[in-house]
Amino acid sequence: MIQEEWKKNGFVTEPVPAGVDLKAEIRRMCQEKNAVIMAHYYTEGIIQDVADFIGDSLALAQKAAKTDADIIVMCGVHFMGETSKILCPEKVVLVPDLNASCSLAESCPADEFSAFVKEHPEHVVISYVNTTAATKAVTDVVVTSSNARQIVESFPKDTPMIFGPDQNLGGYINEITGRNMVLWNGACHVHAKFSVEKILQLKAEHPGAKVLAHPECKGPVVKLADKVGSTAALLKYSLADEATEFIVATESGILHEMQKGAPEKTFIPAPPEDSTCACNECNYMKMITLQKLYNTLKYEWPAIEVDVEVAEKAVRPINKMLEISAQLGL
DSSP: OOOHHHHTTSSOOOOOOTTOOHHHHHHHHHHHHTEEEEEETTSOHHHHHHOSEEEOHHHHHHHHHHOOOSEEEEESOHHHHHHHHHHOTTSEEEOSOTTOOOHHHHTSOHHHHHHHHHTSTTOEEEEESSSOHHHHTTOSEEEOTTTHHHHHHTSOTTOOEEEESBHHHHHHHHHHHTOOOEEOOBOOTTGGGBOHHHHHHHHHHSTTOEEEEOTTSOHHHHHHOSEEOOHHHHHHHHHHSSOSEEEEESOTTHHHHHHHHOTTSEEEEOOBTTOSOSSOOOTTGGGOOHHHHHHHHHHTOSBOOOOHHHHHHHHHHHHHHHHHHHHHTO
16 A cells, blocks of 8 residues: 555655666566556657657557556656546556646646637537547547648538647648638647747758658748658658758657667757757656656556546547548558
8 A cells, every 4th residue: 555645746756675677677567467558759768668669649549549458557648648548448547647747738728628619619629639538528539740630631621620729730730731720729838939040050050951840839940840740750751761860849758769760860859949958858758757657567556537427528539530540541
């Protein structure tokens, strides 16, 4: 039984005994408990290295829906754990730190978004996966950055739509599809901070480098990019393209997989506007540490729980996304 004082910060705070090989013990416990570790590309490299599966939001959702593990450990942010629990209600879903939230999800409170939806009757409601379960519950179909365009285009062009919460991604989809979706005013604190001026400076210093940008970035940054896409799409492009230098405008955790996949290439993190830091990190993703992962597996806490009624409503738009994605071969 975990002592209550260990729980006060949203994760197990018991110190790990000296000399413990955390990676080896984590893998041993996974085998013993039939647990699977899923890690987002934005987590620390050491977390990605110990995971069973690494991916972006769509891939993690698809893996959660198919896994036969008894325990899913989601090394990512809170809404990702919720998505796994909604898709696998019979499984134990753990997140190593319950404080690992998401600025984009926080920018779209469910009650305010529900009121916004009611102000636009007869609109198809499309929500980015970076939302809470309660926000998904007032949504018709969920999308990710990798399938948003295709899912939007699967509806007739004259279909009135709401897109939330990321106004940058929604604006980008409007621009490339010719749609006129009504946009919720939300943004990711990481992707909204990239500096056009600093990227241009890096381009001057590295004239042969290609710019890779996530569509959650602001429009001027996206316009500089040689490739716009999800984390998985940017990774795939960087490994396949003949260029040897890349300026990467997304959360810097993805550079770990890029460098592993192409050690001969140079990957330069695009810097934020308001900092002298050379990279742009998600403080929430970086809350997931190896020690917290070890304790989470050891004590099987903290576990994600989703209200049954909310989950029943939220699973429908997630399943709709998976259904359309399968139909389109995504």
